Amino acid sequence: MQIPRRARELGVIVGTLPTGPLNAITDVPGVRVGQATISSGDLHTGVTAIVPDGFADGLPAAVAVGNGYGKLVGSTQVDELGVIETPVLLTGTLSVFRVADALLTWLLDRDARATSLNPIVGETNDGHLSDIRRRPITPEHVHAALGSASSELPLEGCAGAGTGTTALGFKAGIGTASRTTGSGLVGSGTIDSGGVDSGTGGSGVVGVLVQANFSGTLTVLGTPIPAPPLDADGNSCMIVVATDLPLDARQLGRVARRAVFAMGRVGSDFSPGSGDYAIAFSTNRTPAFTDRDLKPVFQATTESVEEALLNSLTTATTTTGFQGRTAHAVPHDLIRLR
Incomplete structure (x- = not known):
């Protein structure tokens, strides 16, 4: 069995x-980020929780x-x-309502x-x-994912909400990546009484986490890598984009749309049965950017999504699950660049 590697470890620099x-x-x-994983027999599913500080006060x-x-x-x-x-939680389709209810209980207990x-x-x-009709996610799984949330590198591939997902003909799962933007992103703020430009965008971070489960032809840095047909139910992708840059909701909408566009860079066919969503939020409540400041943010977003999707594949392992079905990990030799 090959050892899970991130795309950069295979020489793929996005x-x-x-x-x-x-x-x-x-x-x-x-x-x-915190996760709870179920991986046994006919069940391969879980919960992934993205927990930003200050969510209770509302984040753009x-x-x-x-x-x-x-x-x-x-x-x-x-x-x-x-x-x-x-927080933003991800899971399997028929468990989404149980997860929402458990998240609500967790929130009510806090307030x-x-x-x-x-x-x-x-x-x-x-x-x-995974035997999706069993809806195996319990409040304990949800609370475990929320309670284990940390600032460490999240587990990728067959973890949390990605435990049973497939993408582009191979086993996939959770993937993550980030980009830093340079200085000089000056916003449209004002000078406060201390002489500080409160609207200076400055440098910041754009981070992405994906739950990859969609169809198409895997494409790595522009090169298609066809896979044997995989008759998998569900052709969807969830993308969560986080940033500390001072963007308002309208600008975050523009960022979120670019995140969906970036699926095409790895070969998504945007199937009619694919539910493709992006949620973008900022931990900075002082919007300060003008739209002309957004170009590097868009670049950071598309690069991060592309790499996160590749990581979701290269870190996944071959999995046999419900009714003996198997999804194979992408062979690293097919995409290794060094």
Whole structure:
């Protein structure tokens, strides 16, 4: 069995911008990730929780829908108000409602005065490798994912919500990556009484986490790598983009759309049955960018999504699951560049 490797370890260098220290969504200050995994017999599924500091006070956010064939709980309020007020959780399709309910319980336990909360839970269909009708996710799994959230490098491949997913003909799963943007991104803020430009964008981090489960032809740095046909249920992708750059909800919507576009760089065919969504949020509540500042942010986003999707594949391992079905890991020799 080949050892899971990240794309960079195989010599695949996406784009030109520098990565953060971990090359992960957790490079964004204040963003943590926790996961709970079920991997046994006919069950290969789980929960992945993206937990930003300060979510309870609302963080600027937006959702982009590439194709709405999915169940993204809470998305309409994000569209309406331009904020998230909870962690973002990912899971398998038929467990999404149980996860949302368990997340709501966790939130109510934290705030005895809350009377309205908008849990954000996304999904992809892991029914090819997992008995999805059993809906095995329990509140304990959800609370474990939330409770274990840390700023370390998240597990990739067959972990959490990616345990049973496939993409581009191979076993896939969770992937993550990040990019740092350079200085000189000056926003449109004002000078405060201390003479400081409160609107200076400055340098920052864009981090991405994906749950990859979609069809197409794997493409690595522009080179197609066909796989044997994989008759897998569900052709979807969830993308979460986090940044500490001072973007407002409208600008985050533009970022989220670029995140969906980036799926094409790895060969997505954007199938009619694919639910492709991106959620973008900022941990910085002081919007300061003008739209002309966004070019490097767009680049950071597309590079991070492309690399995160490749990582979701190269870190996954061959898995046999429900009804003896098998999804094979992509052979590293097919894509190794060094």
